[in-house]
Amino acid sequence: MGTFLAAFVVLLLFFVLMSVGYIVKQKAxxxxxxxxxxxxxxxxxxxxDPCDKRKAKMAxxxxxxxxxxxxxx
Numbered sequence: 435m436g437t438f439l440a441a442f443v444v445l446l447l448f449f450v451l452m453s454v455g456y457i458v459k460q461k462a463x464x465x466x467x468x469x470x471x472x473x474x475x476x477x478x479x480x481x482x483d484p485c486d487k488r489k490a491k492m493a494x495x496x497x498x499x500x501x502x503x504x505x506x507x
Contacts, residue, residue, distance in 0.1 A: 484492065
C-alpha cells in the first residue's frame with residue numbers, strides 16, 4: 435500500500451508541476467504538427483468504402499463546390 439501511495443503522490447506532483455508550467459507560460463494548448471493528414475491518410479479507418487455519414491458530407495461538399503463554380507458573381 436505504501437508503494438501505491440508513493441507512486442500516486444509522485445504522479446500527482448508531476449501533474450501539479452505541469453499545471454504550474456502551463457499557467458506561467460500563458461500559451462494556448464496546440465495540437466501536433468501532423469496527424470493522419472501528414473501521412474497522406476484521409477480517414478482513420480482502413481475500409482475501401484466510406485461510411486454513410488462521410489458519403490453525405492462528401493456529396494454536400496461536391497454540391498457546394500459545383501454551386502460555387504456555376505455562380506456568375
